[in-house]
Amino acid sequence: MVARVGVPGNGAGAAPGRLQSMWSCGGRRRRRLFAGAFLLVLAIVVLSRYVPWNLHEEVRGKFDFRGNLDLRAFLRTAEEVGLWVILRPGPYICSEWDLGGLPSWLLQDPEMQLRTTYKGFTEAVDDYFDRLMREVVHLQYKNGGPIIAIQVENEYGSYAEDPDYMMYIKQALLKRKIVELLMTSDNKDGLAAGFVSGALATVNFQKMDPGILSYLDTMQDNMPKMVMEYWTGWFDSWGGPHNVFDADEMMANIEKAIKAGASINLYMFHGGTNFGFMNGALHFDEYKATITSYDYDAVLTESGDYTSKFFKLRELFMSLADMPRPLPPIILNKASYGAILMQQYISLWEVLPSLVEPLKSEHPINMENLPVNNGNGQAFGYILYETVIPGGGELQSHDHVRDRAQVFLNTLHIGYLDYVKHQLSIPDGQGYRQLRLLVENRGRVNYGRNLNNQRKGLIGDIYLNKTALRNFKIYSLDMKPSFIESLRGTTPWSAVPDSAMGPAFFRGTLQVQHMPQDTFLKLEGWSKGVVFVNGQNLGRYWKIGPQGTLYLPATWLQQGHNEIIIFEERAAGRIIQSTDLPFLGRSQYVG
Incomplete structure (x- = not known):
């Protein structure tokens, strides 16, 4: 047949x-x-x-x-x-x-x-x-x-x-x-x-x-x-x-x-x-x-x-x-545009006051129930929770972090919390300090019987020394195109410092001399974050792999200047590489 x-x-x-x-x-x-x-x-x-x-x-x-x-x-x-x-x-x-x-x-x-x-x-x-x-x-x-x-x-x-x-x-x-x-x-x-x-x-x-x-x-x-x-x-x-x-x-x-x-x-x-x-x-x-x-x-x-x-x-x-003969192949050209230097930088902490108006809440609110987006909550991206704490001690998430939280004292990174890591020691200090949790929604479950439990952000109380934290400022960082557009118009960006650390935004330019072609962006030396090209979100990168390149289709490029903005969560590089070959990681056969 x-x-x-x-x-x-x-x-x-x-x-x-x-x-x-x-x-x-x-x-x-x-x-x-x-x-x-x-x-x-x-x-x-x-x-x-x-x-x-x-x-x-x-x-x-x-x-x-x-x-x-x-x-x-x-x-x-x-x-x-x-x-x-x-x-x-x-x-x-x-x-x-x-x-x-x-x-x-x-x-x-x-x-x-x-x-x-x-x-x-x-x-x-x-x-x-x-x-x-x-x-x-x-x-x-x-x-x-x-x-x-x-x-x-x-x-x-x-x-x-x-x-x-x-x-x-x-x-x-x-x-x-x-x-x-x-x-x-x-x-x-x-x-x-x-x-x-x-x-x-x-x-x-x-x-x-x-x-x-x-x-x-x-x-x-x-x-x-x-x-x-x-x-x-x-x-x-x-x-x-x-x-x-x-x-x-x-x-x-x-x-x-x-x-x-x-x-x-x-x-x-x-x-x-x-x-x-x-x-x-x-x-x-x-x-x-x-x-x-x-x-x-x-x-x-x-x-x-x-x-x-x-x-x-x-x-x-x-x-x-019983077809007569093979049809001719179609060639898909890819381009390698070389190294792209990230020339400008702005810290999340520096830009935050002018970028997002915080919501105030006694209790943490999960992403979907934030009073944003015309009452529809926040769907994707990051959410920042800030509160003030006295002294130090043991921070306990009670498994209420969805899906991964970077933890900061003022602007000092002190660790992270996720599904596996529920506790973190907060160093002692004098006076009151800001405790900040930058929480990433890494993606909701798409299969199985766990669909009803996919609310993101902080889905319940977190505790310091067995006392539930209260009085939060909550920032919705959805990173939609309007968010990136607002970022462009913020206070002047600085030159990238020698050892730049996130969370921060980095900006550079990809030059295309002729008709754009597909390419791949390689982020060697970067830790974890998201890449935007001319306002389009290419998606996430993470040094743990397996994926080592991000696909950039020609349709999102233009002849001349192309703006690249990277949101890096932790340790930044200085350049990214445009290459004509993808790298998706070490292969393992399935089946």
């Missing part, structure tokens, strides 16, 4: 935020991405597309489908190049994406039960679906569009907190004029709990268990078999290795699935990037945040280059489809 191959268009099941660089590049890069998918033509080529709720409704009741978030334009482009679409609208998408794509303002409700029929959740989902379906209903196949199937939520069998939930989501789609094939998607262990009548059950895996497709048949008699997610690689966590999956082993599993009569959706075909603060995390025995890169060891690299997996798959699919 001829297999049908689905091609996710970008990172983690095609979450649009990972496609920001690809989508905003204009036609040249879009055609390149879709052309890569198009080379895998068999009987039918499908684009699998997640929709991240937290990007489209950052503020409750205010929806954004413009620019990088223009879902309708993306789907029309897929149609133009001959791709059908499996739409995966959520509301939960997993995707190694912050909170699985759910907006953080849901967590303002202390009783919230995500992914259930809890009224506070379903009311929010109903409002979202009302708006989202206006973008996609007319693009269904029966209405002349490219959408041939819609997924009912995602991997619910691995959550399964409410037996009525999947039927609720199914009915929510049907009520809003969804008429195409409905599908569910689960791994083998979740198939039974994630199934809903009236939808085609599909399975996810990396290794072809001999009985897995037979088990799928027991769920639904005489129905097509489909692998919704064939995992071509895997994602990475900070402090771990760079995970890779052997190309030949991948090919063997795909051939087995095709010979068994299954359709296959490659997850991922193109991995992409967790730009900004959009990475998720896992928290089972320990908290592990996903890195900025979502290269995933996928068929196309993070920056869209071909891999050996691409050519092996193309050879297989052409042989199955």
